[in-house]
Amino acid sequence: MVSVAIMGHGVVGSGVAEIITTHKNKLFNSVGEEIYIKKILDLREFPDSPLADRFTKSFDEILSDREIRIVVEVMGGTNPAYDYVKKCLLAGKSVVTSNKELVAKHGAELLAIAKEQNCNFLFEASVGGGIPIIRPMNQCLVANIVDEVAGILNGTTNFILTKMITDGMNFDDALKLAQDLGFAERNPEADVEGHDACRKICILASLAFGKHVYPEFVHTEGITKIALEDVKFAESYNSVIKLIGRVKRLEDGKLDIIVAPMMIPNSSQLANIDYEFNGIMVRGDCTGDVVFYGKGAGKLPTASAVVADVVDCVKHLKTRKYLFWTDGTDENIIPYTQSQTSMYIRVKSQNKDVAYSKAEEIFGNIKSIERDDVTNDVFAFVTPEMAYEDIEKKIQLLENDNINVLSQIRIGNL
Amino acid sequence: MVSVAIMGHGVVGSGVAEIITTHKNKLFNSVGEEIYIKKILDLREFPDSPLADRFTKSFDEILSDREIRIVVEVMGGTNPAYDYVKKCLLAGKSVVTSNKELVAKHGAELLAIAKEQNCNFLFEASVGGGIPIIRPMNQCLVANIVDEVAGILNGTTNFILTKMITDGMNFDDALKLAQDLGFAERNPEADVEGHDACRKICILASLAFGKHVYPEFVHTEGITKIALEDVKFAESYNSVIKLIGRVKRLEDGKLDIIVAPMMIPNSSQLANIDYEFNGIMVRGDCTGDVVFYGKGAGKLPTASAVVADVVDCVKHLKTRKYLFWTDGTDENIIPYTQSQTSMYIRVKSQNKDVAYSKAEEIFGNIKSIERDDVTNDVFAFVTPEMAYEDIEKKIQLLENDNINVLSQIRIGNL
Numbered sequence: 001m002v003s004v005a006i007m008g009h010g011v012v013g014s015g016v017a018e019i020i021t022t023h024k025n026k027l028f029n030s031v032g033e034e035i036y037i038k039k040i041l042d043l044r045e046f047p048d049s050p051l052a053d054r055f056t057k058s059f060d061e062i063l064s065d066r067e068i069r070i071v072v073e074v075m076g077g078t079n080p081a082y083d084y085v086k087k088c089l090l091a092g093k094s095v096v097t098s099n100k101e102l103v104a105k106h107g108a109e110l111l112a113i114a115k116e117q118n119c120n121f122l123f124e125a126s127v128g129g130g131i132p133i134i135r136p137m138n139q140c141l142v143a144n145i146v147d148e149v150a151g152i153l154n155g156t157t158n159f160i161l162t163k164m165i166t167d168g169m170n171f172d173d174a175l176k177l178a179q180d181l182g183f184a185e186r187n188p189e190a191d192v193e194g195h196d197a198c199r200k201i202c203i204l205a206s207l208a209f210g211k212h213v214y215p216e217f218v219h220t221e222g223i224t225k226i227a228l229e230d231v232k233f234a235e236s237y238n239s240v241i242k243l244i245g246r247v248k249r250l251e252d253g254k255l256d257i258i259v260a261p262m263m264i265p266n267s268s269q270l271a272n273i274d275y276e277f278n279g280i281m282v283r284g285d286c287t288g289d290v291v292f293y294g295k296g297a298g299k300l301p302t303a304s305a306v307v308a309d310v311v312d313c314v315k316h317l318k319t320r321k322y323l324f325w326t327d328g329t330d331e332n333i334i335p336y337t338q339s340q341t342s343m344y345i346r347v348k349s350q351n352k353d354v355a356y357s358k359a360e361e362i363f364g365n366i367k368s369i370e371r372d373d374v375t376n377d378v379f380a381f382v383t384p385e386m387a388y389e390d391i392e393k394k395i396q397l398l399e400n401d402n403i404n405v406l407s408q409i410r411i412g413n414l
Numbered sequence: 415m416v417s418v419a420i421m422g423h424g425v426v427g428s429g430v431a432e433i434i435t436t437h438k439n440k441l442f443n444s445v446g447e448e449i450y451i452k453k454i455l456d457l458r459e460f461p462d463s464p465l466a467d468r469f470t471k472s473f474d475e476i477l478s479d480r481e482i483r484i485v486v487e488v489m490g491g492t493n494p495a496y497d498y499v500k501k502c503l504l505a506g507k508s509v510v511t512s513n514k515e516l517v518a519k520h521g522a523e524l525l526a527i528a529k530e531q532n533c534n535f536l537f538e539a540s541v542g543g544g545i546p547i548i549r550p551m552n553q554c555l556v557a558n559i560v561d562e563v564a565g566i567l568n569g570t571t572n573f574i575l576t577k578m579i580t581d582g583m584n585f586d587d588a589l590k591l592a593q594d595l596g597f598a599e600r601n602p603e604a605d606v607e608g609h610d611a612c613r614k615i616c617i618l619a620s621l622a623f624g625k626h627v628y629p630e631f632v633h634t635e636g637i638t639k640i641a642l643e644d645v646k647f648a649e650s651y652n653s654v655i656k657l658i659g660r661v662k663r664l665e666d667g668k669l670d671i672i673v674a675p676m677m678i679p680n681s682s683q684l685a686n687i688d689y690e691f692n693g694i695m696v697r698g699d700c701t702g703d704v705v706f707y708g709k710g711a712g713k714l715p716t717a718s719a720v721v722a723d724v725v726d727c728v729k730h731l732k733t734r735k736y737l738f739w740t741d742g743t744d745e746n747i748i749p750y751t752q753s754q755t756s757m758y759i760r761v762k763s764q765n766k767d768v769a770y771s772k773a774e775e776i777f778g779n780i781k782s783i784e785r786d787d788v789t790n791d792v793f794a795f796v797t798p799e800m801a802y803e804d805i806e807k808k809i810q811l812l813e814n815d816n817i818n819v820l821s822q823i824r825i826g827n828l
Contacts, residue, residue, distance in 0.1 A: 130701035132554030143721035287544035307557030
C-alpha cells in the first residue's frame with residue numbers, strides 16, 4: 001500500500017479522488033499494490049464525501065506524515081501551492097501537479113529540488129488535460145531532436161473561435177455562450193488574453209529544449225481583437241483562425257516562441273481541432289510531425305492524467321524518472337519583433353485600386369484575398385514573409401498614406 | 415556503456431544504427447551512458463558501412479555475448495525472428511522489435527518469457543511507426559478503462575484511398591502510383607487485403623484489454639473492391655472511405671473487432687488523416703477520445719520509436735517495465751456476423767423507384783444518398799444499424815427481387 005495526499009478538492013482534485021476510488025482494481029493491477037488516499041487538504045468541509053474522514057485543513061499534517069510518499073497538488077495558483085510543493089519535495093515526497101502556472105513559473109527550481117532529493121516532480125496534466133503529451137515527448141521522442149512544437153493549447157478560446165467560424169457569432173456572444181456552458185470563467189482574461197496558452201507553451205518549450213522558458217519571455221496576444229470579418233477572410237483564404245502557441249528552434253540554436261492568433265491552412269492537422277478540444281504538434285527530426293489530440297481540460301480527463309502520474313511515482317519510488325530541464329534566461333530567445341512571419345492585413349481605403357497598388361509597392365509580392373460580400377472600400381491581403389518589425393514599419397507607411405489598417409493576423413504555416 | 419545488438423540491417427535496422435550514431439549526445443544525456451552497437455546481424459555484406467567491423471552472420475555470437483544486454487530485432491517475418499527473439503529473452507536479454515507480425519502472433523508467449531526472465535520485451539515501433547501509441551496507452555491511460563480503439567493503421571492503403579478521393583484515381587492506378595513512389599510493395603497483398611492493419615489492431619486490442627487477440631480471430635476485409643463510385647457516394651454523404659481497424663468492448667465484456675473499409679463522417683478526427691499518415695483514436699472512460707497522428711511507417715520515424723524503446727530498456731535494466739497481457743482465445747470475441755453496424759449499399763435496378771420502395775420495405779428506415787451524376791438505374795442508401803448477418807440476409811432478399819447489389823461498405827461512427 002502506498003499512501004498519497006491530495007491538496008485541493010476542487011474540480012480536478014475531486015476527480016482524482018473519484019478515479020483512485022472507482023478504478024481501484026485497475027490501478028492495483030498496474031502497480032501491484034493499493035493506492036491509498038490518506039489525506040485530503042482543503043479549507044472547506046465535505047461532510048457527505050465518502051472520504052470525509054480523510055480531510056484536513058492542516059498542510060503540516062501532510063508534510064510531517066512520513067507514510068505519505070506522494071502528494072498531489074491540484075489547488076491551482078502559486079500561493080500557497082509553490083510553498084507547499086517545495087516543502088514536500090524538500091521532504092523527499094514525490095509531487096504530481098496539474099498546475100500549469102506553478103510549473104511555468106517555478107518548474108526549473110522544483111525539478112532541481114526533486115533531482116537533489118531523488119524524488120519525482122511530474123505534471124502530465126498541466127498541458128493538454130487528458131492528452132498524453134509530456135510523457136510521450138519526454139520518452140517516445142527521446143531519439144528525436146525536436147525542431148518545433150505548436151498547438152491549440154486552450155479549449156476556451158478554441159471554443160469561442162469555433163463558434164465564430166461555424167456559427168458566425170461575434171466574439172462577445174461566443175464568449176458569453178462559453179461562459180454559460182461553463183467553458184469559460186466569469187473573469188475570462190487568462191484564457192482570452194492568451195496567458196493560459198502561454199504557460200503551456202512555456203512548459204512544452206522548456207521540456208523540448210532543456211532550458212526553462214518563463215512566461216514573461218513570451219510575446220502573447222489574445223483573441224479579443226478578432227473580428228467576424230477576419231474569420232470570413234480566413235475562410236476565403238482556405239484557412240481558419242486559431243490561437244496558437246508555438247516554439248521553434250532557429251539555426252543558431254535560439255528559440256522563436258510566441259502565443260498569438262494565427263491563420264492556419266485548412267490542410268493543417270490543427271485546422272480541424274474544434275470546440276473545447278486541444279491539439280499539439282511535435283516536429284521531430286526523425287518522426288516528422290506527430291500530433292496529439294483530445295480534450296484539453298475537464299474534471300475526469302485532467303484527473304486521469306494526474307492519476308497516471310501518481311502511478312508512475314508509485315512505480316518509481318526508488319528510481320527517479322528522468323524528466324528535467326535547467327534554468328533559462330531570455331538570452332536564449334529572439335525578440336518577437338525579429339520573428340519571421342507573413343501577415344494577413346485587412347485595410348479600408350476610399351480608393352481600393354490605388355490602395356492595393358500602394359500595398360504592393362510597400363510589401364512587395366502580396367496575395368490578395370478575394371471576397372464578393374465586402375463593401376467596396378475594404379480589402380485584405382497576405383504579405384511575404386519578413387521580420388515582424390519590418391511589417392510594423394510597412395503598416396505605418398500604409399497608414400501614412402491614409403490606408404486604414406483594420407486588423408492583422410499572422411499566417412501560421414503549420 | 416550499454417552494449418546492444420541489432421538483428422537485421424534493412425530499412426529500419428540501418429535507421430536504428432544511424433540514429434544511435436547521429437544522436438549519440440542526445441541519447442547519452444537521456445540515459446547517462448553510451449549506447450554502443452556491438453554487433454549487427456545480417457547475411458549480407460556492408461563493407462562501406464562505418465560500422466562494417468560490427469557485422470556478423472552468426473546469431474550465436476550475439477546470443478552468447480553476455481555484454482549484450484539489449485537486442486533489437488528488425489528482420490521482419492517470424493522465421494527466424496521468433497526463434498531468435500525467444501532465445502534472447504530466455505537468455506535474459508531485453509528485446510526491442512518493430513515486427514508487428516511477430517508481436518501479433520507470439521506476443522503473449524514472448525511477454526510471459528520476458529516477465530519470467532525479468533527482462534523487457536518492447537515494441538512501440540510495431541504500431542504507428544514513429545507515433546507514440548503503445549507507451550501512452552500503457553502508461554498515460556493507465557487511469558482509464560479503455561472502451562474502444564480505432565485507427566487508420568496502414569499507410570499504403572490510406573495513400574491509395576486518398577488518391578481515389580482527392581484525385582479521382584481508380585484503385586489500380588492509385589496502387590501503381592503507390593508502388594512507384596515506394597509506399598507499396600511489389601506484392602501488395604499484406605497491405606491492400608488488410609492483413610497488416612489486422613496485426614496492428616490485434617496488438618492494440620491485446621494491450622488495451624489484457625488478453626491476446628490473434629489475427630485469425632479477426633474478420634478482415636481489404637480495399638480492393640472499393641470503386642470510385644463508392645468514393646463519390648461517400649462524398650455526397652459527407653463521409654470518406656478509410657480502412658479502419660477497430661475494437662470495442664461490449665457490455666458483456668466481449669470484444670467486437672474488425673478490419674474493414676468504412677465510411678466515416680468528415681467531422682471525425684480520423685477523416686482528415688490522409689496519404690501515408692496513420693491516426694489512432696483511443697476512447698477512455700475518463701479521457702474521452704484521444705487521437706494520435708503521424709507517419710505510420712518509414713525508415714527514421716520507425717527507427718526513432720525503436721531507439722526510444724532501447725533507451726527505456728537501458729533505463730530499466732533492473733526494474734522491468736510493466737507491459738503485459740495474457741494469452742487469449744476466440745471465446746472472448748463475438749463473431750463478426752453478430753457485430754452491429756449500419757451499411758452503405760449501392761444497387762442497380764431497372765426501376766429505381768420500385769427498387770427503393772423494396773429496399774425500404776426490407777431494411778426499414780433507410781437514408782437515400784442523393785447524387786446528380788449517376789445513371790438512372792443506380793442508387794445508394796444507408797441502412798439502420800443491425801447485426802451484420804441480418805444485413806446479409808436482407809441483401810439476399812434484394813437480390814431475389816432482381817435488385818443487383820453492387821457494393822456494400824460499413825458506416826463507421828468514429
